[in-house]
Amino acid sequence: MSVTAAKGFTASGIAAGLKDSGSPDLALVVNQGPRLAAAGVFTANRVKAAPVLWSQQVLKGGRVSAVVLNSGGANACTGPGGFQDTHATAEKAARVLGHNAGEIAVASTGLIGVRLPMDKLLTGLDKAAVELSAHGGEKAAIAIKTTDTVHKTAVAQGDGWTVGGMAKGAGMLAPGLATMLVVLTTDADVDAAGLDETLRAATRQTFDRVDSDGCMSTNDTVLLLASGASGVTPPQDAFTEAVRTVCDDLARQLIGDAEGASKDIRIEVVGAATEDDAVEVGRSIARNNLLKCALHGEDPNWGRVLSAIGTTSAAFDPDKLNVAINGVWVCRNGSIGDDRDLVDMRYREVRITADLAEGSESAVIWANDLTADYVHENSAYSS
Amino acid sequence: MSVTAAKGFTASGIAAGLKDSGSPDLALVVNQGPRLAAAGVFTANRVKAAPVLWSQQVLKGGRVSAVVLNSGGANACTGPGGFQDTHATAEKAARVLGHNAGEIAVASTGLIGVRLPMDKLLTGLDKAAVELSAHGGEKAAIAIKTTDTVHKTAVAQGDGWTVGGMAKGAGMLAPGLATMLVVLTTDADVDAAGLDETLRAATRQTFDRVDSDGCMSTNDTVLLLASGASGVTPPQDAFTEAVRTVCDDLARQLIGDAEGASKDIRIEVVGAATEDDAVEVGRSIARNNLLKCALHGEDPNWGRVLSAIGTTSAAFDPDKLNVAINGVWVCRNGSIGDDRDLVDMRYREVRITADLAEGSESAVIWANDLTADYVHENSAYSS
Numbered sequence: 001m002s003v004t005a006a007k008g009f010t011a012s013g014i015a016a017g018l019k020d021s022g023s024p025d026l027a028l029v030v031n032q033g034p035r036l037a038a039a040g041v042f043t044a045n046r047v048k049a050a051p052v053l054w055s056q057q058v059l060k061g062g063r064v065s066a067v068v069l070n071s072g073g074a075n076a077c078t079g080p081g082g083f084q085d086t087h088a089t090a091e092k093a094a095r096v097l098g099h100n101a102g103e104i105a106v107a108s109t110g111l112i113g114v115r116l117p118m119d120k121l122l123t124g125l126d127k128a129a130v131e132l133s134a135h136g137g138e139k140a141a142i143a144i145k146t147t148d149t150v151h152k153t154a155v156a157q158g159d160g161w162t163v164g165g166m167a168k169g170a171g172m173l174a175p176g177l178a179t180m181l182v183v184l185t186t187d188a189d190v191d192a193a194g195l196d197e198t199l200r201a202a203t204r205q206t207f208d209r210v211d212s213d214g215c216m217s218t219n220d221t222v223l224l225l226a227s228g229a230s231g232v233t234p235p236q237d238a239f240t241e242a243v244r245t246v247c248d249d250l251a252r253q254l255i256g257d258a259e260g261a262s263k264d265i266r267i268e269v270v271g272a273a274t275e276d277d278a279v280e281v282g283r284s285i286a287r288n289n290l291l292k293c294a295l296h297g298e299d300p301n302w303g304r305v306l307s308a309i310g311t312t313s314a315a316f317d318p319d320k321l322n323v324a325i326n327g328v329w330v331c332r333n334g335s336i337g338d339d340r341d342l343v344d345m346r347y348r349e350v351r352i353t354a355d356l357a358e359g360s361e362s363a364v365i366w367a368n369d370l371t372a373d374y375v376h377e378n379s380a381y382s383s
Numbered sequence: 384m385s386v387t388a389a390k391g392f393t394a395s396g397i398a399a400g401l402k403d404s405g406s407p408d409l410a411l412v413v414n415q416g417p418r419l420a421a422a423g424v425f426t427a428n429r430v431k432a433a434p435v436l437w438s439q440q441v442l443k444g445g446r447v448s449a450v451v452l453n454s455g456g457a458n459a460c461t462g463p464g465g466f467q468d469t470h471a472t473a474e475k476a477a478r479v480l481g482h483n484a485g486e487i488a489v490a491s492t493g494l495i496g497v498r499l500p501m502d503k504l505l506t507g508l509d510k511a512a513v514e515l516s517a518h519g520g521e522k523a524a525i526a527i528k529t530t531d532t533v534h535k536t537a538v539a540q541g542d543g544w545t546v547g548g549m550a551k552g553a554g555m556l557a558p559g560l561a562t563m564l565v566v567l568t569t570d571a572d573v574d575a576a577g578l579d580e581t582l583r584a585a586t587r588q589t590f591d592r593v594d595s596d597g598c599m600s601t602n603d604t605v606l607l608l609a610s611g612a613s614g615v616t617p618p619q620d621a622f623t624e625a626v627r628t629v630c631d632d633l634a635r636q637l638i639g640d641a642e643g644a645s646k647d648i649r650i651e652v653v654g655a656a657t658e659d660d661a662v663e664v665g666r667s668i669a670r671n672n673l674l675k676c677a678l679h680g681e682d683p684n685w686g687r688v689l690s691a692i693g694t695t696s697a698a699f700d701p702d703k704l705n706v707a708i709n710g711v712w713v714c715r716n717g718s719i720g721d722d723r724d725l726v727d728m729r730y731r732e733v734r735i736t737a738d739l740a741e742g743s744e745s746a747v748i749w750a751n752d753l754t755a756d757y758v759h760e761n762s763a764y765s766s
Contacts, residue, residue: 044694045690045693045694046692046693046694046695046699046701047689047690047692047693047701047704047717048693048701074686076686076689076690077685077686077689077714077717077718077719078718078719079702079716079717079718079719081718082718111686112684112686112687112689112690113685113686113689113714113718113719114719115719213672213673214670214671214672215671215672215673215687215690215691216690216693216694217690218686218689218690218693287597288597288598289596289597289598289672289753289757289761290596290598290761293757293758293760293761293762294761294762296758296762297761297762297763299762301495302460302496303457303459303460303494303495303496303601304495304598306430306459306460306495306496306601307428307430307459307495307598307599307600307601308598309429309430310428310429310430310431310599310601311427311428311429311599312429316429318429318430318431319462321430331460331496333462334430334460334462335460335461335462335464335465335496336460336461336462336496336497336498370672370758370762371758372755372758372759374672374676374758375676375679375753375754375755375757375758376755377676378672378673378676378677378680379676379677379679379680379682379753380680
């Protein structure tokens with residue numbers, strides 16, 4: 001269902017020849033209106049890819065008529081020439097669709113520091129336009145895969161309206177978004193300001209709290225497009241909840257398919273003085289390589305959790321920290337707690353609870369373990 | 384030569400039975416004066432092991448007559464009982480040596496969250512005292528090893544005075560010190576304030592800039608002890624340079640023996656507006672798992688260097704960044720530079736130069752690559 005679950009959208013996914021493998025690598029998503037409202041959030045990395053710089057400009061107008069997405073090359077760190085490539089991509093899409101180039105967003109993913117083969121990409125856009133279909137969402141989701149083993153889609157149904165989406169991302173997942181490209185669509189009738197508020201609220205607690213490997217991408221892009229085709233303006237709460245649900249579903253799919261991972265780690269920080277403290281502590285735990293290795297080895301090594309907490313500026317007393325792994329409080333009051341042999345580590349999901357014993361705020365961060373497969377996937381070839 | 388290279392020191396290293404393997408695990412270093420001046424720097428981790436809390440108190444007096452060091456257990460996150468164990472260790476050492484317990488520093492390394500077998504440790508101290516020798520430095524250096532494959536010592540000679548030292552550390556190496564225990568000794572006649580100033584200046588540019596795996600220990604301790612036995616008070620510059628040389632030598636040995644590493648990565652940030660900017664950027668590069676994997680695979684993936692720089696708050700313009708790997712400027716002006724195929728990656732040392740093109744400040748950070756062996760060493764058993 002993907003980005004075509006909501007009414008008023010067509011999509012396609014084709015092989016333009018950007019990937020040597022011949023796999024699909026070019027996706028097109030078109031908003032057929034009547035409304036063309038859109039919002040976007042982008043990587044916090046200060047080194048931004050050309051398509052991110054372009055799309056940020058487009059989004060300032062609050063209108064997006066189409067999104068061109070390619071895998072097979074990130075078009076990042078490619079200088080003025082790379083930016084011209086993105087501009088030419090939008091111009092070409094505008095021509096074949098009869099749109100305004102200034103309302104066409106572009107997103108790219110793949111190797112940094114390589115120019116895109118523009119002849120193939122521009123020719124591919126002709127084909128992608130021809131294949132646009134109200135059932136094209138799955139093909140679009142497949143065409144944006146890089147090292148993803150599966151394509152990722154999600155849908156939430158409202159009362160007479162729908163939110164759908166697709167995502168790609170498997171490595172370089174980190175706060176401030178991951179190497180993720182996400183397009184969400186809705187036929188709800190919501191204006192750009194409403195979409196922006198909703199998208200920021202949703203991503204803050206979902207994609208921004210996914211930290212697979214601590215590395216922040218140059219290309220992360222999450223777009224939310226509204227066609228208004230349902231004719232329904234949903235209550236703000238219901239709409240935000242639907243968007244959050246789709247984001248959460250896609251974020252979990254990203255963690256579940258992270259490169260080389262054997263564990264999905266749910267880190268819940270409770271008892272924090274502030275939500276910021278909870279997030280800071282959660283991220284520090286999520287990024288501790290020694291802990292990530294231990295969890296891969298099914299070793300409930302809580303000392304490495306405390307060691308990670310100790311590097312933060314959050315409010316806590318080291319002698320009051322409590323840590324549970326899969327429900328067993330292996331650390332109480334900063335010291336040895338229940339028997340670590342009681343912890344069952346056989347399953348893919350590992351649940352860590354860190355209690356700062358300072359207040360009532362909390363946050364959940366999702367991470368992955370560190371494995372020899374991760375090393376292999378990221379050392380055996382350029383990506 | 385180690386900690387007994389300088390006159391006025393004896394040392395020993397024995398097997399107290401703390402390690403199941405029966406390997407040496409208890410070291411004793413004794414300052415025989417006439418001066419007992421000392422300075423220390425400790426981990427910046429807010430979760431500090433009991434021996435760190437103890438030794439910080441001892442160092443406030445500026446006098447250390449002996450140091451007890453054990454491997455086989457970190458005595459971290461062990462609560463009030465763990466602190467009592469450290470206290471008992473100092474008391475026992477004071478008894479067998481005829482010293483004041485308040486002038487005996489203690490350092491421990493090994494698994495977090497496990498109490499030490501105190502009967503073995505206290506009995507071991509009797510044996511360690513008997514074996515003290517002016518030639519015992521090597522044995523002491525061997526006894527503090529954990530996953531180190533070799534013991535680490537260094538010596539610098541001044542004009543009539545000497546600085547020597549030993550170090551242990553192989554994993555959990557990070558800024559704010561590593562899981563390192565370091566004891567430096569000198570027969571120079573320098574007071575505690577002079578030692579403190581010298582040690583902070585030396586560690587700031589050496590141990591503090593070693594970042595093997597981004598993980599900060601609960602136990603890091605670097606001590607500098609002066610006996611005054613040479614009767615020489617060296618010029619401040621010469622003394623600082625000698626201490627810095629020994630620290631730099633030991634820091635390089637730590638990186639060269641880091642768990643599972645196949646590459647030593649020298650990251651030099653130049654053209655920074657401030658030294659703090661240079662250090663922040665260097666650490667961000669040092670901690671990027673994707674880059675560490677790429678370098679393991681001998682892939683000069685400069686895009687991952689830019690991606691890491693982009694996550695910092697340092698002053699730079701993305702379009703002016705330059706990056707060299709092993710002398711080849713693969714990135715110029717934030718874009719594609721010289722041919723990456725020119726980069727020779729066959730050797731253990733990899734040199735990355737990141738030019739921020741903003742000023743004239745610089746810093747060097749040392750790191751390691753990320754390998755399947757690192758994952759194995761840190762997942763196959765608790766450490």
